[in-house]
Amino acid sequence: MRSNYLFTSESVSEGHPDKVADQISDAIVDLFLSKDAEARVACETMTTTNRVVLSGEIRGKGIMDQEGNWAPGVREEIERAVRDTVKKIGYEQDGFHWDRLDFANHLHPQSAHIAQGVDAGESKDEGAGDQGIMFGFACDETPDLMPATLYYSHKILERMAADRHSGKAPFLEPDAKSQVTLRYEDGKPAKATAIVVSTQHAKGYDEGTKEAELHAYVKDVVADVLPAQLLGNETVYHINPTGSFEIGGPDGDAGLTGRKIIVDTYGGAAPHGGGAFSGKDPTKVDRSAAYAARYLAKNIVAAGLATRCTIQLAYAIGVSKPLSLYVDTHGTGTVEDSKLEEAIGKIDKLGGLTPRGIRTHLQLNKPIYEKTAAYGHFGRQAEGDLFPWEKTDLVDDLKAALN
Incomplete structure (x- = not known):
């Protein structure tokens, strides 16, 4: 280095057009998780001059059936959530106004082929919601262990x-x-x-x-x-x-969900797997595994085992266990990186870093996501149910696993 x-x-x-889109998408995630903790959500938002458009795939009890029929009152709740989000940000301008914008909802049922790969069954564990690589990072430059x-x-x-x-x-x-x-x-x-x-x-x-x-x-x-x-x-x-x-x-420039992924993570100081977070329920490892990787990296630095740490996880759609775990302390570690990888594998409470294990340990099946969608998903203080991946409660487990 x-x-x-x-x-x-x-x-x-929070008022940047892409961040408006992110916050709307996560407001929808929270709405659906409040109705069904196992809801499946992939909600994309587009914002432009006095217009908001939703699209994507969803599934959940009390939300929408597989034929695309909405449960009573849900469509109205979605529109109210969108307008309330825009109002809370503070947009009451001629070109973008929470009360006067045109709203279109194109959400539809989740593909049955995706569902069969992700859902747990009698003969298999719950699989990852998609393939991909996820990174977590921490360093000792700030009190919250961020760049x-x-x-x-x-x-x-x-x-x-x-x-x-x-x-x-x-x-x-x-x-x-x-x-x-x-x-x-x-x-x-x-x-x-x-x-x-x-x-x-x-x-x-x-x-x-x-x-x-x-x-x-x-x-x-x-x-x-x-x-x-x-x-x-x-x-x-x-x-x-x-x-x-x-x-x-949105009046000055169109906004889309997921266009500010470097702002959301580490500002370019660490790699990014490429997947956005906002608008996705926690079965999507783009989100939950990235949170888990940050959690692990932060606890390694908090434990004094390194001053800088990058972690990569990799998954395949429909497969529960990660394909790989990689730890890099950039020459700052007090033990070998391979030993840290072994130690992580010994911590039972992580559930083998399966999607279900991550969600259970970090308690991610809650409506906690709208607040993550502005000013970064990381480097925040854990607040009750909010930002649980920012806790440093794994320090003792890591040290014990190394002994």
């Missing part, structure tokens, strides 16, 4: 959204992006060399004293979020560098 370098990660706000560039990019936008919702910053509109570049020395964050923030704003905040007010506000947020030692004379700010940003969100 290089010791001295520049690295950059970006984040996007610092992404962690601070998220925190800047989270603070701005909180100020917008509270009324502290009424000139902000929902759509925004951030980007943080850090200079690393001896492998550790040393200085922020560039901060980029582009935020949708109220009319008039692109010139004169109002523009200066917006710029000063953003710099104050950055100063509150980043540690003081990272900021200094070499930090260059680019705030709304193109000028006016009044038209944003």
